[in-house]
Each structure stands twice: as structure tokens, then as C-alpha cells.
Amino acid sequence: MSFSDLGLLPELLRAIATQGYTQPTPIQQKAIPLVLAGRDLLASAQTGTGKTASFTLPVLHRLAGQKRPGKRQVSALVLTPTRELAAQVGDNIAAYAQFLPLRSHVIFGGVGQQPQIDAIKPGLDILVATPGRLLDLQQQGHLDLSRVETLVLDEADRMLDMGFIHDIKRVLKLLPAKRQNLLFSATFSDDIQVLAKQLLDDPAMVEVAPRNTTAERVDQAVYRVDRDKKRELLAHLIQTHGWFQVLVFTRTKHGANRLAEQLNKQDISAMAIHGNKSQGARTRALSAFKSAELQVLVATDIAARGLDINELPYVVNFDLPNVAEDYVHRIGRTGRAGSAGEAVSLVCVDEHQLLRNIERLIKSSLPSHVEPGFEPDPTAKPQPIENGRRSDRRPPRRNGNREGGQGERRRSRR
Known part of the structure; x- marks a missing residue:
């Protein structure tokens, strides 16, 4: 099957070709x-299956075929949990709409409002937003959402996990009752099923990978090690x-900072990204990592959500996630688009139950190794695990910034 078989506009097919794509992925089909x-x-x-284009392309097709007199009104609204994902979606829209007379923009918290207000003022066809900043600008009278025809909730599972459900419900009240709703999620959890029943009208269901499975082209391995030897083992493996x-x-955020500092002391270039980092620091770290100037990027789960890095070869779980499903999300960042990848987990005695939970979820036992010189102490006793999940959640609203310092800036398409 080719993209032309899907009935998309010639302008979209031309844009797709400029991006180097020839055949739609299964979810796009x-x-x-x-x-x-x-x-x-x-x-x-x-992750990495072409999900964003699966809603971006048809939404652009439908909007381009409509004639709407007067000032542009927001006709398509895409909600994302983080700035990084919002910027990524915005880039996709800009690329695919480059030959269409449509205007889009991305808004999120953590940056000044005025440039976003200035970009919105002339009118938009498509708006990509994080929920907090969207509500802020709407309440100030800068946004009219009464003409939205299509609503997209991207990575809805992560939005629920980050506590955005109340903001989502407030946004829904601002939209027309009759509209198209598209809900994308990495998993079909119970919470997602509840949200889908409230939001969707006779929805079609698309699932292109079995629930909670890991990428086939990712080689997974566990290294058993004492908790206080993890950093030395990681540096040893890298070198x-x-x-x-x-x-x-x-x-945790503190753990990310400490690990990056320690790796740099061993001549391994590393930077950390998390919700407390400034936008500039996050953007610089991600740019250096993508361009292969940086050897290691240390991240918390929420900070890494939405990162789009092509052909990422290695993912390391320095700490196992507290929620087994997050393991699937993490390692899904490698082995993408047909490329092979390697996922390594450093597991101490504290994390044995977390490992069992992961193996039960993916219905597979992970190969276990002990690196010579890093043998774990068989008499070590488990200690309670610090739960970083709450610390990386969105902080309370402050000065109009609801997004907790997450993401990077995105300008409107010119």
C-alpha cells in the first residue's frame, strides 16, 4: 500500500515525499x-510506529478541503502532556502542511505568554497545546474554542498519569458538543477505557501491537549489581x-543530576533533563544528544516522554520504573523504524519485585548477567525504594505556569 492509496490530497503526498516516506506504517494504514x-x-x-502522522495527515486533509469565510478559527485542537511532545507534533504538522494554506501554532507553559498571544491573534486553523497554558490563554480571552471540529488527545495515558484529568474535563466544556474525537494512548488501561467511554462516540478501535509488549528488535538484558555499584557498572559498560x-x-530528578555529574567526572559526556531544568538547558541537552555531541542523556520518565530520537541505539534503566508499563515505554525508544536496539537494566536487590512485575507484564523472563568485578553481595537486604513518581509530576500552578518546566519552545509555522 502507498500513501496515494489512502486518498490523501496531492499537496499532502508531496509533503510526505519530501520527508522521505514511501509507505504508510500499519497504524497509518x-x-x-x-x-x-x-x-x-x-x-x-x-512509540516509533508513525502515530503522529496517523492523525495529522487526515486532519490536514479534511481542513484543507473546507472553505471558512472570515477570520481563521481553531478547527483542530491537539492536546499533549508535555512541551517536548507538543513541539514534536507541531513540527510534524508544519512539515506535512507546508504546501497547504493552513496555519498552526504550539503553546505551552514555562515560557512567556506574549509571543504565543501574538501568534494566536491573527487566527489559527490548528492548535497544539498543553492543557494548562491552553486554559490560561482561554480564560484571558485570547482563545476561542467554540469552532473546534476535531479534538486529539495524544498520549492520553500519560496525561492521566500526570494528573491532567481535571484540566481535560475543563477543556471539554469549552468545545462544541458535536465534534470528532481521536484518543491515542500507549496502553488501553482501565483509566483510558473509562475516559474513552466518556469522550468517544461509537469509536473505531485500532491496536497495531499487542498490549504491553516490547519491541521485537530490542535486545533486552538485566545486570545484577549492588545499589552502590550501579554508577561504576554503567560507566564500565559504556566505556x-x-x-x-x-x-x-x-x-528521580536528583538522581538524574547526580548521575550526570558523576559520569562527567569519568570523562563520559552527560547531561540531565527533567522538570526542574530550564527550557534552555533542556533544549541544549536534547540538541547535543541528537547531534551525537553528547554521549549520555539522563532523564526521568516524564521528561523523556515525547522525545523523538531517530535510531537511538541504547536505553539503560539505571533505576527500574515503579510501574511496569513504564518499562515498555522506556525501551520502546530504541529498536524503532526497523533499527535494532539494546535495552539494559541495572537491578539491585531493592528492585527484584519490580523486575518480577515487568517480566509478568511482558510475559517473558529477561536474560540476567553478572559482570565480573561487579558481583552483587548475596547477603544484601532490600531497602524501601524512593518513589520519584510524585516528585516528577506537575507542580501546583504558579504564576500561570502549569506545565512544570517541561518541554521546549516551538514557533508557529511560517
Whole structure:
């Protein structure tokens, strides 16, 4: 199947070709016809499957075919949980709409409002937003959402996990009752099923990968090690095997900072990203990592959500996640788009139950190794695990910034 078989506009096919894509991915093959037909959609797919284009392309197709007199009104609204994901979606929209007379912009908290207000003022066709900043600008009278025809909730599972459910409900009250709703989630959890029942009208369901499975092209391994030897083992593995472009996950923001500092002291270039980092610091770190100037990027789960890094070769779980499903999300960042990847987990005695939970979820036992010189103490006793999940959640509203310092700036398409 080719993109032309999906009935998309010639301008979209031209834009797709400029991006180097020739054939739609499985989720695109399934979702695009449904969205073009006006159906509500509940879709699940692993990271790196082309999910964003599966809603961006048909939404652009439908908007381009409409004639709306007067000032541009927001006709399509895409809600995302973080700035990084909002910027990524905005980039996709800009790329695919480059030959269409449509205008889009991205808004999120943590940056000044005035440039966003100035970009909104002339009118928009498509708006990508995080919930907090969207509500702030709407309440100040800068946004009219009464003409929205299509609502997209991207990574809805993460929005629920970050506590955005109340903001989502407030946004829904601002939209027309009759509209198309597209809900995308990495998993079909019970909470997502409840939200889908409240939001969607006779939805079509698309699931292109079995629920809670890991990418087939990712080699997974566990290294057993004492908790206080993890950093030395990580540095040893990186230096011994010559790993480069390594995305390392820690449980807490403080842990990410400390690990990055320690790796730099061992001549391994590393930077940390998390919700407390400034926008400039996060943007610089991500840019250096993508361009292969930075060897290691240390991140918390929420900070890494939405990162789009092509052909990422290595993911390391320095700390196992407290929620087993997050393991699937983490390692899904490698082995993407047909490329092979490697996912390594450093597991101490404190995390044995977390490991069992992960193996039960993915229905597979992970290969276990002990690196010579880093043998764990068989008499070590488990200690309670610090829960970094709450510390990385969105902080209380302050000075109009609801997004907790997450993400990077995105300008409107010129």
C-alpha cells in the first residue's frame, strides 16, 4: 500500500515525499481512513510506529478541503502532556502542511505568554497545546474554542498519569458538543477505557501491537549489581563497549543530576533533563544528544516522554520504573523504524519485585548477567525504594505556569 492509496490530497503526498516516506506504517494504514471518514477513534501503538502522522495527515486533509469565510478559527485542537511532545507534533504538522494554506501554532507553559498571544491573534486553523497554558490563554480571552471540529488527545495515558484529568474535563466544556474525537494512548488501561467511554462516540478501535509488549528488535538484558555499584557498572559498560547516544532513565530528578555529574567526572559526556531544568538547558541537552555531541542523556520518565530520537541505539534503566508499563515505554525508544536496539537494566536487590512485575507484564523472563568485578553481595537486604513518581509530576500552578518546566519552545509555522 502507498500513501496515494489512502486518498490523501496531492499537496499532502508531496509533503510526505519530501520527508522521505514511501509507505504508510500499519497504524497509518488503519487509522487514516477512519479519521478521513469522520469516525471517533481509540488507538494504541508503540512509540516509533508513525502515530503522529496517523492523525495529522487526515486532519490536514479534511481542513484543507473546507472553505471558512472570515477570520481563521481553531478547527483542530491537539492536546499533549508535555512541551517536548507538543513541539514534536507541531513540527510534524508544519512539515506535512507546508504546501497547504493552513496555519498552526504550539503553546505551552514555562515560557512567556506574549509571543504565543501574538501568534494566536491573527487566527489559527490548528492548535497544539498543553492543557494548562491552553486554559490560561482561554480564560484571558485570547482563545476561542467554540469552532473546534476535531479534538486529539495524544498520549492520553500519560496525561492521566500526570494528573491532567481535571484540566481535560475543563477543556471539554469549552468545545462544541458535536465534534470528532481521536484518543491515542500507549496502553488501553482501565483509566483510558473509562475516559474513552466518556469522550468517544461509537469509536473505531485500532491496536497495531499487542498490549504491553516490547519491541521485537530490542535486545533486552538485566545486570545484577549492588545499589552502590550501579554508577561504576554503567560507566564500565559504556566505556568497555564503546556505547554512544545512551538514554539513561533514573527514578528521580536528583538522581538524574547526580548521575550526570558523576559520569562527567569519568570523562563520559552527560547531561540531565527533567522538570526542574530550564527550557534552555533542556533544549541544549536534547540538541547535543541528537547531534551525537553528547554521549549520555539522563532523564526521568516524564521528561523523556515525547522525545523523538531517530535510531537511538541504547536505553539503560539505571533505576527500574515503579510501574511496569513504564518499562515498555522506556525501551520502546530504541529498536524503532526497523533499527535494532539494546535495552539494559541495572537491578539491585531493592528492585527484584519490580523486575518480577515487568517480566509478568511482558510475559517473558529477561536474560540476567553478572559482570565480573561487579558481583552483587548475596547477603544484601532490600531497602524501601524512593518513589520519584510524585516528585516528577506537575507542580501546583504558579504564576500561570502549569506545565512544570517541561518541554521546549516551538514557533508557529511560517
